[in-house]
Amino acid sequence: MSDAQFPQHGGSQAPQPGSPDPYQHATTAWPGGGSGGGTGTEERPAPRRRRTGLAAAVVATSLLVGGGAGLGGAALWDATHEDPASSASTQGPTTSTVSQTQAPAADGSVESVAQKVLPSVVKIDVTGSQGSASGSGIILTADGTILTNNHVVEMAEDGGSLKVSFDDGSSADAEILGTDPLTDTAVIKAQDVSDLTPATIGKSANLGVGEGVVAIGSPFGLDATVTSGIVSALNRPVNVGSDDQGNSTTYPAIQTDAAINPGNSGGPLVDMTGAVIGINSSIRTAASQSPYGSSSESGSIGLGFAIPIDEVMPIVDQMAQGETPTHARLGITVGNPQSGDDAGAVVREVTSGSTADKAGLASGSVITKIDDQRITDADSLVATIRSYRPGDSVTVTWTSNGEEQSADLVLDSDATSSTS
Template sequence: MLTGALVVGGGAGVATAALYDSSQGGSGSAGGSSSLPVVDNGNRPAATGSVESVASTVLPSVVALGVSGGGSAGSGSGVILDTDGLILTNDHVVTLGGQIPADQAEVTVSFNDGKKVRATVVGTDPLTDTALVKVDGVSDLKPITIGKSSNLDVGEQVVAIGSPFGLDATVTSGIVSALDRPVEVARDAQGNATAYPAIQTDAAINPGNSGGPLVNMDGQLVGINASIRSTSSGQGAESGSIGLGFAIPIDEVLPIIDQLKAGETPTHARLGIQVADVAGTAGSSDTTLSGARIASIEKGSAAEDAGLKQDDVITSIDDHRIDGSESLIATIRSYRPGDEVKVTYLRGSKESSTELKLGSDG
């Protein structure tokens, strides 16, 4: 279970960008020749599989997004999906962190070549923090190549690209620090969680990187940068990278993209239960429990049909260990309605398992 503050990184501050700009001018010497010896090795071509090579490949597919509405404004990043102008980003980027409805957002897209155009919001899915916007009349777009996040390994090198604090086309690199890290960043008024089994990376991700790509060393899209761990607890404070960034795995996003493109309301897998964290002992033993306790079960749900009961403690879904309610929600979010899963649970001190077909919130 994660502790500390998780922040979504959609809104880069104007004041920060202004401070950066003002610090660049007004000093320095004019260009000229030097009497000191200089070694000129030439501008060598990027080595295959290097960060330089990946950046050269991916940068034309990454855009900066400016969003305004309701008297508020913010910025984020996006990635080009096709030559028709479809762009993937985060829901919290186009809604300014839930401050405005997506259909009231005024979105401006800035391309790598400097071109700026208005975009329309195609659709959003708050539960997976996914959004699509579209530009029209723009030629020579370069879609990103989509890879498989399931092929990632811990320790594998990755590259993040985006517009942190409004600094367009910023490239950072690092490794995959962890996989299937349960991350919950928000809940709506009905208690539905925005959660996902995240790719954790130490590549620098900052406010404004949200919606931008996390790519492997083949330049393939494997995740959408979405949130960071912050040490700040101050109200309204914007903290920068401390090496704990989180991306939504692209494998989980693709079905949502297809539904949004088709004009459909996205659907999500459901067990049909309300859950809570659990800590205690198993019977009279000294074994400390961790898992998600079933607080209530919906009539006719997948969980009820499979024989699960109130106060059962779910400890794993397939081979995914469940440490708490956040972990269970994020894990179920990685499946699709109709998928069959094995649920391992404790009833008292007895461990059992059952197989069930996940329901749908549609």
């Protein structure tokens, strides 16, 4: 399996001298619903960038070298010599220039999207007992309610602090209103602010593969960065770890080739009208990484993943109101089929009295479809169920002893057992 990371800048501790880099530990994905046995897609929190002088120097050096190379030394010359206008009389004829004003951005262009969305995106700096880091966030209300990833702010949960930086250069302290590890979302509130520009929330259900999208955030701490691309795939099961109870953080991701890097986590993925259709949350990398260290901090290779906004807005509303988030459940634990077996999610255990138990699912059954969504493995099932809400009715199709069966059932809620 290839490694992947959360594309946030946030939630990492500073390394100790002589120790392996702790920012890029692999978090192995496993099927949700309690436990599981599959391997699935291995996604990870994007590496959380160190806030050290060395790291800052590396970024600054990279920018300088890149600028010098790209301009053939002209930028460096301008910075170290007198204004050439002062010696124009000795340099022969000069060419006059005409000042031009910037043309209005065309509707539907990346430029117009950036102008609309940038005021609604923030940089989040996090400080905790393990160090400091940063990520991105999406303004939801004019008085400072902000949506981001759980893995961006989790370092601040035990006595840490949050500072939010806005597009106009101002900043404010913030507090956590709620976190949900199962969907990797969190809601925070900036203090003593007003008249902010809330983002427009769109519909991820309306997306099509090939549609243009724009990502905005603070990759590597470079705030207000805009990248663009297309929707590469939809309903991609992405597993980035688990909560304290072993329930997996798996969601039906929007895959995009818009450049998403460490620091983008929690920022918006928007359509070409500027409406938020996803939360940038994880990236696939090509680097080989050990559980506790890595030789490099990998960036975008054109495989980024965003949490669909439709699936998480009910949970976001719960957190904003101070409620404990709830999630839909079948009442089973699942694993992947053995090599050579048909695709699907293999039922390992069924909770007595659960909706799955009442529908007749039993250990050994292989779930192949939820409504019209094909189920290929355990992560696929968990991601699909996470797109529903407790109380929703679904049609489950499965095979048992070679025979196909189906049943309509009402999804359970984890409200009585969830501590997230």
